[in-house]
Amino acid sequence: MRLGVDLGGTKIEIIALADDGRELLRQRIATPQGDYRATLRAVAGLVENVERETGQHGTLGIGIPGAESLVTGLIKNANSTCLIGQPLRHDLQTLLQREIRLANDANCFALSEAVDGSGRDAATVFGIILGTGVGGGIVIERRVLTGANAIAGEWGHNPLPLPATDDLPLPPCYCGRAGCIETYLSGPALAADHFRHTGQQLDTACIEARATAGDTACEATLRRYEDRLGRALAGVINILDPAVIVLGGGLSNISRLYRNLPACCAPHVFSDVLCTKIRPPTHGDSSGVRGAAWLWD
Incomplete structure (x- = not known):
């Protein structure tokens, strides 16, 4: 056992x-x-x-x-x-x-999905956590890549690529830096971004539900989120070029991400075609x- x-x-x-x-x-x-x-x-x-x-x-x-x-x-x-x-x-x-x-x-998370989940057919899997924090893991041929500093896949504490006007000022992070990917893409960060733009204190599930029902402010919040996530993932794709990216954590339950993210990533990927698959987890968040x-x- x-x-x-x-x-x-x-x-x-x-x-x-x-x-x-x-x-x-x-x-x-x-x-x-x-x-x-x-x-x-x-x-x-x-x-x-x-x-x-x-x-x-x-x-x-x-x-x-x-x-x-x-x-x-x-x-x-x-x-x-x-x-x-x-x-x-x-x-x-x-x-x-x-x-x-x-x-x-x-x-x-990445290992679970690479062994018998959404990345079971892939040689290289990048698994990400979008929850209270933001993390990442790399599995190659069903083996976790730890790295020389034990930080392989830790994309959450890299800077968000290409900050736009809406991304400023750079939010402070608990790690002591500012503008970390985690400060934009975690669940609390999504809620905080919506509050900054609207003054409404809503959780992620409520923002998604209202956007689906036609709320333009919530739709705009999710579009900003998808654009930022697309930029951040494109940086990973340009370096690792994984066959599959599996989303995990509570925000992986936002179904529209799987429809919209390829188009958000593609303009920033150094290739004429984006073959990397972005999938939900087989075994849940x-x-x-x-x-x-x-x-x-």
Whole structure:
């Protein structure tokens, strides 16, 4: 049995997979906010509960919204800031008395979709998370690319390409920079952009629903979002040239993205034709929990 944990900023999810990939059990709890020790106990409690219910002992992979330093073993670049500077792998291995494989949550998402999801037929898959934060992961021939600095695929903290008047002033990012892709393309960023232009405080689902019903202000907000996402993805395509890009996170549920993004990317791609496919996730917007389990494939 393989166990996968997705340690997110708002929820912690665990899945148990049989050796053939069948889902045996899935559970989800709220993430303790800003409390590292409570987060450790929550993860350990989920693992112990699932193993008790299944009557099996499993390998364990964990996806996190950050990366593990290759030098210190401490967590870096996490938008769940209570994890930063903590020896997460060491502490969980001590608590659970087993080896743990740890990876960025976007890497886990990309791996899940590359193994048996929307990128199963592709040699190179770029998986992105559009949620509370923005992340990316690269899988080549069903293997996660970690990179020399453990940041492969981390496009969310590159600058948004070709800032237009509507993109200014550059929004500050928690990482200390300004104008990061994440500050434009996360769920909170979409809502904030709509508020700046309209004074209306609406969430993503409401903006999408109103745009579908003909609300011109909400339609304009989504068009700005699609234009920015198209520019950002074109930069990835120009460097990585993936066969498939799979969208994940809550904003991947906006169905119009799959119709509109190719045309938003194409003018910025250094090619006479855009062959990269942009697809929704086969396993839903929380597919990454399955990828965490597949870290033991």
